[in-house]
Amino acid sequence: MRHRPQALLVMRHDTYRVQFGPDQLRRLASLAELGEPVWSDDLDEPRTRARLAEAEVLVTSWGCPPLTAERLDAAPRLRAVFHCAGSVRPIVSDALWQRDVLVTSAAEANATPVAEYTLAAIIFAGKKAHVLAAQSRLEPVGWQAVGHREDLSNYERTVGIVGFSRIGRRVVDRLRTLDTADVLVSDPYAEPAAVAAAGGRLVELDELLIRSEILSLHLPGIPETRHAIGARELHLLPDGATVINTARGGVIDTEALERECATGRLNAILDVTDPEPLPVGSRLAGLPNVMITPHIAGSLGTETRRMSGRALDELERHLHGEPPLDAVTREALAVSA
Known part of the structure; x- marks a missing residue:
């Protein structure tokens, strides 16, 4: 025995x-x-x-x-x-x-609900569901007002995944369920063959940012990644793009993201922030094109x-x-x- x-x-x-x-x-x-x-x-x-x-x-x-x-x-x-x-x-x-x-560590098991949440956030971002929900609280928004908008779609979108981590890899794989135009991945440690096997294409960060209509972040929260997505990187995103962060709040420059979202040029779905939680009265938290959830993507x-x-x-x-x-x-x- x-x-x-x-x-x-x-x-x-x-x-x-x-x-x-x-x-x-x-x-x-x-x-x-x-x-x-x-x-x-x-x-x-x-x-x-x-x-x-x-x-x-x-x-x-x-x-x-x-x-x-x-x-x-x-x-x-x-x-x-x-x-x-x-x-x-x-x-x-x-x-x-x-x-x-x-x-x-059980991080591998914890990656499953985070990837599920991220896929849901990507689908919401494609339809700008969080933006329309905020508008509907101010005034009724009927189907007639949005039914013919070309920007409300999950068909042939270009999605950028920064960080081919255990979660990023799962998100790329789950995106097979959508008819995306392209799934781009940026990660200095990733192998092109592994990314391709998951359903993505490995590119440099700047190319990914320039082309991504939806950006999803899956970077570790370490000193080297702090503000990896700052003012310069956000500026490269196309008008109307949505930034999704289910990683760590510090990988984005909060002030730079707030400036871009405040103009309406970018949208955001954030499950993590820097600081976390944001202070009472935060301008970012009050923007109608920003959805913030209280770190719920992981296992609950x-x-x-x-x-x-x-x-x-x-x-x-x-x-x-x-x-x-x-x-x-x-x-x-x-x-x-």
């Missing part, structure tokens, strides 16, 4: 309650030993410290405290951290990388159980001596979300 490691769940209580229903807890109990407490959001509390001393596996998610050197010293048997969310940035530390501890509600399942898959593979699906390293984290 294989060894069942001691496991501790570390995350906020509301996250634990949603991500680990009866099915997820049963599966976890079949793979690992669960002591008391099963779950904690405080690694410094005495009862948790006692469990931490025994823990060989941590199953983490949103609200897990940073795994600092002092906390890791209290977990001498720790061999793996299986993260049930996307980025591990909030919890990792130099001390964690210095130990021989496996770290995995029962969608988060897809990520729990991915983390438990990683735990099961670990127990069987199989390589992880989504290991995170210090080097990979430097160029990813």
Whole structure:
């Protein structure tokens, strides 16, 4: 019989309650030993410290405290951290990388709802649904007023995808459901053959911007990508283009985007902003051609159980001596979300 490691769940209580229903807890109990407490959001509390001393596996998610050197010293048997969310940035530390501890992420599972949201945003952008909805709140807009407008269409649109990430790749693939004229991709790390296999065409950023009627951003939020889309890049977009951001708010220069949208030249659908949330009274938030949602593209509600399942898959593979699906390293984290 294989060894069942001691496991501790570390995350906020509301996250634990949603991500680990009866099915997820049963599966976890079949793979690992669960002591008391099963779950904690405080690694410094005495009862948790006692469990931490025994823990060989941590199953983490949103609200897990940073795994600092002092906390890791209290977990001498720790061999793996299986993260049930996307980025591990909030919890990792130099001390964690210095130990021989496996770290995995469920970012691959989280990519699914983000890609679904993005496809929906692209379809809304093609019909300018968010703009027309805002207009309808001020005065009735009937079919007769819009039925013959050539700019309200998802047929033969040119869509630009900046960042061929796990999410960007999925969006390109999902765009096969639309009769797009062209799907352009810009990413310095992407291979032309991989982009073509997904249904896109790899081009330089400036060409993509000049041609894109809809621009969707899928860049990691790292120092090198801050304001990657600034005043110059926005100016290259054609009149009437829509900017969609489901990545990180900081990849766009907020003030530059506000200026372009305020003139009516560009439209925007933003699930993330910089700062997030925007301050009360923000001009950008009040523009009728800008739709802002509160960072809802990623996994919410029962969608988060897809990520729990991915983390438990990683735990099961670990127990069987199989390589992880989504290991995170210090080097990979430097160029990813």
